Amino acid sequence: MDPQAFIRLSIGSLRLRIPGAALNSVSSGIQALSSPCSCEIRLRGYPVQTISVPLVTSSQTTPDSHSIASSFYLEESDLKALLAPGCFYSTRACLEIVVFTGRKGSHCGVGIKRHQIGTFKLEVGPEWGEGKPVILFNGWIGIGKNKQESGKPGAELHLRVKLDPDPRYIFQFEEVTRLSPQIVQLQGSIKQPIFSCKFSRDRVPQVDLLSAYRSGSADGSDLEMERRERKGWKVKIHDLSGSAVAAAFITTPFVPSTGCDWVARSNPGAWLIVRPDVCRPESWQPWGKLEAWRERGGIRDSVCCRFRLLSEGQEGGELLMSEIFINAEKGGEFFIDSDRQMRAAAASPIPSPQSSGDFTALGPVVGGFVMSCRVQGEGKSSKPLVQLAMRHITCVEDAAIFMALAAAVDLSIEACRPFRRKIKRGFRHSL
Secondary structure: OOOEOEEEEEEEEEEEEOOHHHHHHHHHHHHHHHOOEEEEEEEOOOOOEEEEEOEEOOOOOOOOOOOEEEEEEEEHHHHHHHHOOOOOOOOOOEEEEEEEEOOOEEEOOEEEOOEEEEEEEEEOOHHHHOOOOEEEEEEEEEOEHHHHHOOOOOOEEEEEEEEEEOOEEEEEEOOOHHHOOEEEEEEOOEEEEEEEEEEEEOOOOHHHHHHHHHHOOOOHHHHHHHHHOEOOEEEEEEOOOOOEEEEEEEEEOEOOOOOOOOOOOOOOEEEEEEEEOOOOOOOEEEEEEEEEEEEOOOOOOEEEEEEEEEOOOOOOOEEEEEEEEEEOOOEEEEEEEHHHHOOOOOOOOOOOOOOOOOHHHOOOOOOOEEEEEEEOOOOOOOOOEEEEEHHHOOOHHHHHHHHHHHHHHHHHHHHOOOOOOOOOHHHHHHO
């Protein structure tokens, strides 16, 4: 399997230092200095990221060189767009970090204004596209207006900006998951078959069920059962030789909670994600658990997918890796990414399904992007698009376990549909 090139732009080791003389010039923000300052990290074409910046007073303070506050992931087309001047931009794009005191919002009905301390800018250059690890900046830099205007010491920002190659494997289900599609790896315009996905469910033969849906003559008792509960769904991932290399099974049925017609947070449905047991042929070994439920909103509902890694080596046996809300109507993205989800916590790598199964070695150093899965909303023809970080994949079986997880996420969107909603013939793929 050949990966596609991606780079990870990380910003970390953030600290703010304001000399005593400079404090007088930011008197409007002094009261806010008792709480963490904040900064907005901007890169053209990406959403603005707002994070806290610790304020330090001692010049001897050494920021943690391994802490990551923010990350951006760029593929080749993103880099070309950043390096090329656009119709509305006369120069190259910049990484821009704007530092503020105070917090945006209000207190007791009175608006609180933030005070801008200064800005750090770093122009996007050709070295961004070389595919090599490079530290773009590391150290203290003056950003305060005092230094610029009067030559007096101003506010100083410490940061570390680094580029790292972070290649990914990209896969796509060629049909909706319920139709047992082939899974291909995407390499530009080339599609290479890697896996096949086999969906089945208890009680009703799969072939007969699909034939009934295609003809619009599904048995009423089967549909009625689906309206009361959704259980017995299974997905197996097979390699090109036909061997089952991963699977996902519903272990807790998706049923309406008391007093409502949807799967509620108080009683979520659950999938068990498994891999073959190397010690016992024809047996499965648990790897992860996916829970899903429906969150009602004022305008749009969401489906929440919570994934836990199962481990006998961790106390409690479960490690929370992701909890994502996906728009029930439009779909969205499920992901495992410590930079996006757990900035305040230690990042943890995903162990290989072919490893010893002892996850006690989970450490704080390796983190960042692990996987993403883009799915469509309920009633739509969803063909999951999956991206995997190459550094977490050591063999084909590693990729397969994430395909099983992606299939479970996709099917959970349909499993969390309201139960009293009438089934339309146009939504034949949704059941």
